[in-house]
Amino acid sequence: MAAFSVEIKASAFGRQATVFALGGHLDAVTVSQLEGRFKETMEAGQYHWVVDLSQLDYISSAGLGAFIGVLEEVRSHGGDIFFVGLSPKLQKIFQVLGFLRIFRIFAAEEEAVREFGLP
Amino acid sequence: MSAKDQPEKTLSAAPPPRIGVSIAQKLAAAISALMVVSLSLLSGFLVLQARQALLKETTNRGLIIVRNLASYSASDLLVLNPLKLATFVNDAMKNEAMVYAVLADQNGTIQACNDMSRIGQKFLQPDGRPLAMQGLPEGFSVEEAKDPASGRSILAFSAPVEKSGVKLGTAFLALSQSEIQQAVVQFVEYAGALALFFLVAGVLGAVLLSRFIVRPVRRLTQGALAIGGGNLETQIKVRSRDELGILASSFNQMTASLRQAQEELLEKQRIQQELSIAQEIQKALLPKTTPRIPGYQVAAFYQPAKEVGGDYYDFIPLPDGRLAFTVADVSGKGVPGSLGMTMARSVLRAQALSNSLPGDTLRKANEVIQPDIRKGMFVTMFYCVLDPASNRLQCANGGHNPAFVLSEGRGLQAVAPEGMALGMAPQDLFFVEDFELTLEPGSLFVLYTDGVTEAMNSKNEEYGEARFLDSLARHSRQGFDRLTESLVADITAFTQGAPQNDDITLVILRRAGAA
Structure with missing residues (x-):
């Protein structure tokens, strides 16, 4: 079982957008790592997030909850959380939970960053 | 929950074993025994040395006297002048330790003796053990023996009486060894008293020293007993930088981690308990x-x-x-x-x-x-x-x-x-x-x-x-x-x-x- 990893970088398609590349196993235990990185990013004043789930092996409901937990604050600063790289299975989970009514998913990072419409 | 009883079990251990003979006592006894043995050996060796020295001195004295007696009496033994011979014997007898002095002729017949009644009798030197001596002149003898008359230990000397290379007779004399023995006894008394003094001082020193050495061990023991009794706050104060200091500091470390482990265990138990309460609530719902x-x-x-x-x-x-x-x-x-x-x-x-x-x-x-x-x-x-x-x-x-x-x-x-x-x-x-x-x-x-x-x-x-x-x-x-x-x-x-x-x-x- 691959450990959880998260890589954060400015998007190549718009330096003001922040890309979170998640990998491994995101569950009730490893989610605290992700929440820590979320907090750091918000403290740095970055609120335009693109979350890449393409390398994620597993996500539990607690892992999904992490995005719900920060969404309000991200949006209150004029930002948003966009998802890219969803597997068909993850798309189904998003659909069943109703995530698709809250979050927008995109086919590619470039598309998501463009949607932010940042200067 | 099986882990629940564990900490109490480990803390309420059997009462600590009572100390029989402490390390300090053993150390003191060992040091004292060592001192007794070494002092005894040293005293014995010194007494032996003193006796040897006295024996040598007495032997030399005896040899000088017997040689003088032999050489002075040579002319008078040749002409058998009893009066002169008696004078030489008497001169020799002036020495306090002298037991007998005899001048015998070629046939062994006593010509002069401190005991005048024996003149004319055959002189028989008492049987003895010859002393090994270097540089003993030709014809001389020195023997340790017992005086047949008094039974005292003596040194018996003999020297040939010669005139122009012709043997005329033999000079015999004996020195008492009681002087030596007295001196030795006195020496033993002195040495004994000194040894006793050193022994007492040494034992006292050993006891104090071992207490001093063992003090950190005692602290360690008390600390260990306190920890064994369940007091994990115990810190052992041993400041020395030797093995005991290291032992004490690792002991303190061990206690700290033990305390931490116990706290973690209690915390774990608390969480476990909360979980089982939550479980019960949930089950009930x-x-x-x-x-x-x-x-x-x-x-x-x-x-x-x-x-x-x-x-x-x-x-x-x-x-x-x-x-x-x-x-x-x-x-x-x-x-x-x-x-x-x-x-x-x-x-x-x-x-x-x-x-x-x-x-x-x-x-x-x-x-x-x-x-x-x-x-x-x-x-x-x-x-x-x-x-x-x-x-x-x-x-x-x-x-x-x-x-x-x-x-x-x-x-x-x-x-x-x-x-x-x-x-x-x-x-x-x-x-x-x-x-x-x-x-x-x-x-x-x-x-x-x-x-x-x-x-x-x-x-x-x-x-x-x-x-x-x-x-x-x-x-x-x-x-x-x-x-x-x-x-x-x-x-x-x-x-x-x-x-x-x-x-x-x-x-x-x-x-x-x-x-």
Whole structure:
């Protein structure tokens, strides 16, 4: 079982957008790592997030909850959380939970960053 | 809980063994014994040396006298002048230690003697042990012997009396050894007194020294006893930078980690206790029986993954004779999951009674839950209301996995109305739709949580919806009574003892009738 990893970088398609590349196993235990990185990013004043789930092996409901937990604050600063790289299975989970009514998913990072419409 | 009794057990150990002979006493005894032995050997050696020296001195003195006696008396022995010879003997006898002095002629006949009555007799030198001496002149002898008259230890000397190379006779004399013995005795007394003094001082010193050396050991012992008695706050103060200092500091370290381990254990026990309380609360909130509804059979199965899971199910009889029921999954396990479940259950129960449409019930429930639930936590919930009179089943799905209907006429059908999990979106974003179906005679309505379809075997393969539905189709033909049991048996057969990751919950309704 691959450990959880998260890589954060400015998007190549718009330096003001922040890309979170998640990998491994995101569950009730490893989610605290992700929440820590979320907090750091918000403290740095970055609120335009693109979350890449393409390398994620597993996500539990607690892992999904992490995005719900920060969404309000991200949006209150004029930002948003966009998802890219969803597997068909993850798309189904998003659909069943109703995530698709809250979050927008995109086919590619470039598309998501463009949607932010940042200067 | 088996770990519960452990710390007390380790702390209330048997009473510490009493000290018999302490290290200090042993050390003092060893030092003292060493001193006695070495002082005795030293004294003995010195006495022996002194005796040797005195013996040598006496021997030399005797040799000088006997040589003088022999050489002075030579002319007078030749002419046998008894008066002159007696003078020489008497001169020799002036020496205090002199036992006898004799001048004998060539035949051994005594010509002059301190004991005049023996003149004319044959002189027999007492038998003795010759002293090994270097540089003893030719014809001289020195022997240790006993005086036949007095029985005293003597040194017997003899020297030839010669004149111009012709032997005329022999000079004999003997010196008493009592002088030597007296001196030795006196020396032994002095040495003994000195040895005794040193011994007393030494033993005293040994006792003090061993106490001093052993003091840190004593502190260590007391510290260890205190720790053994359960006082883990004990710190041993040994400042020395030797092995004992190192021992003490590692002892302190050990105590600290022991204390930490104990605190962790207590903390763990506390958490364990909280979990089991939460578990009891949760258990108490689950329905104890399945409801009896005319024309329907109801079965439920719940198996938590850990002590407290996030799943729950509920049956809520409505006043109008309908039955509301739900299967829900709270994101999060342990105490937070349990709290979320308790909250969701109370809210749903209240809203079920005051709303007719399932969609409204979930919307209202979200309105209450969303502001209060911990950020990031949500509840997926499939909520249904069955009217047994009309066999109409209304439902709404708050982000839960689909339900399934299995009927003779239509086969297997997923029931998956759209809707969002409760607690994650504010009311203006929340969405849920209502759905309605009619249950045909003999049909099954199955609600479950993802613990069923996501059950994993040791190869990390998921049980999956396909396997579950296949199992459902197969077992639906046998009696309803054993249906949940068989479904769970299939899951267990698949996972083959791999640890259960998520709660497994199943609620199944069957409308009586054909099939």
